[in-house]
Ligand SMILES: NC(=O)c1ccc[n+]([C@@H]2O[C@H](COP(=O)([O-])OP(=O)(O)OC[C@H]3O[C@@H](n4cnc5c(N)ncnc54)[C@H](O)[C@@H]3O)[C@@H](O)[C@H]2O)c1
């Protein structure tokens with residue numbers, strides 16, 4: 001007999017051998033904790049390690065084992081009459097198709113009918129397997145899966161769970177299989193603070209005092225024996241008839257199953273009141289299942305069609321602490337390259353310093369890296385420590401300034417830090433809508449110290465840009481023309497472009513609409529002034545005032561350069577007119593204000609140089625406001641005068 005290119009004829013590399021042994025040992029250890037309801041690592045990490053072992057040694061005995069041997073507990077041990085198995089799995093559509101094709105091939109060879117046209121699919125409940133035995137139609141026993149052969153007899157606990165009939169409709173003796181789950185609504189109601197329903201179900205169902213079991217539910221999906229059925233569909237129908245709760249099921253072709261899977265993955269799963277981790281797909285015909293036999297001590301005629309987890313383990317090579325545009329320092333893990341959802345991943349976000357501390361991560365650690373949709377990959381957990389825990393830096397990597405901790409974040413507060421300068425320039429360019437300016441150009445300009453603040457952009461000479469690496473006259477002209485084409489900037493855009501924290505364009509518009517129509521007025525505003533504006537509040541007002549004061553010199557330099565923001569034109573008959581109301585008026589102040597604002601005018605809360613009209617109960621008032629108004633040359637009006645003025649302008653007054 002000759003062997004051709006058979007991988008396992010070669011002695012595996014000792015390093016691979018060592019990894020296989022390590023993985024097998026860890027897998028057994030993780031299982032023991034997991035089936036006790038106290039997992040050491042996440043399922044995704046566990047699956048990633050199991051997959052790695054499967055790749056290295058597909059026939060390793062650790063992969064054929066089911067569950068975990070039962071531990072020494074108060075519960076009586078019991079042997080299953082028919083062993084309780086597990087399932088092989090597929091994790092994508094191609095694998096499911098390959099599984100079905102292989103089954104078809106084998107069944108047809110044995111003279112049976114292809115299974116692809118007659119499949120049975122059920123939700124794969126993420127809970128704890130249980131065997132329940134009825135004798136003469138009466139609830140008799142419940143045994144956990146354990147290692148598939150021996151489990152624990154937790155009958156009194158299961159008797160208290162929902163969905164477990166005490167009596168069947170018929171006086172039958174039979175064994176049924178189901179999954180103990182904790183519904184999400186029940187978790188919310190009865191298990192405050194608990195986040196993982198599976199672990200809670202595992203822990204609760206084995207409590208010796210049975211406490212909490214009344215909040216658990218059992219759904220049944222299989223009938224082990226004693227009945228004359230020929231299809232999965234008949235089994236489920238029978239279970240439902242006897243009063244058992246079941247998961248959702250359907251019968252269909254391979255194509256139907258793929259459609260159901262997509263629908264579940266994209267929407268149904270998220271709306272369920274319990275967790276599922278995939279679908280279970282089987283040959284509907286029990287005869288076909290028997291024909292197909294077993295692989296890896298799991299039935300070949302059934303498979304767990306899992307939802308993609310898109311996570312893999314890798315090793316941390318380095319941790320970077322990048323200072324971002326706002327001064328926030330973002331830790332990033334550089335990992336050994338792994339294939340994830342069709343891309344090679346080497347960088348994974350660690351979010352913030354708080355998360356780094358919580359993870360206890362360090363260079364050399366084995367970590368679980370995940371990637372969902374288009375989201376930046378991130379580190380989910382440390383699977384195994386391999387090195388020292390990372391000490392967050394005390395100084396900014398860009399400018400060496402001392403970093404400040406603020407909640408979960410590390411911040412560089414040095415306004416001259418190149419990262420912050422780049423951030424401010426970016427924000428300016430974005431806000432004014434200068435699309436020709438790329439990130440790289442901004443970086444080059446900051447690097448070359450040609451630009452330190454937005455005003456510097458307007459001082460740039462074409463040659464300075466043209467001389468930068470990979471630029472040139474054409475680009476220089478294009479970007480500078482674009483910059484001037486945006487002028488003049490309206491006040492809201494000017495304010496938003498400064499990028500002051502808590503000061504987005506909507507807030508800027510609100511301020512302008514509230515009477516802060518010039519940058520001078522805004523610079524003169526106090527926290528109290530702004531806090532009074534509805535929709536702002538004291539916290540935002542404080543941020544704005546501090547932010548503006550911090551940038552005051554810079555704003556003044558912009559204005560001196562001729563970058564003067566213009567007030568947006570208001571529309572309506574009262575556009576450009578401002579009013580201040582004082583004293584007791586015949587109509588509520590709010591109504592007067594609305595009347596003015598709805599017609600494009602502005603209402604100011606006090607008398608300033610900009611105020612056009614002061615409206616008071618008596619035109620000859622001697623109040624301090626009236627005194628001030630006289631000094632500024634503001635027109636004084638009584639109510640009648642006010643109404644006449646606005647009606648003359650075309651405002652309808654009801
Ligand atoms: N986090 C950890 O440390 C850790 C350790 C070990 C195992 N695990 C997790 O446990 C799982 C593997 O364990 P497993 O052997 O129980 O296999 P499994 O959960 O992948 O599949 C088999 C089981 O599915 C259940 N099931 C639910 N709905 C079903 C349905 N409609 N029809 C048939 N069966 C249904 C049954 O209990 C059955 O035994 C993986 O998800 C793995 O991530 C995690």
Ligand SMILES: [Zn+2]
Nearest residue numbers: 396399412417
């Ligand atoms: Zn810095």
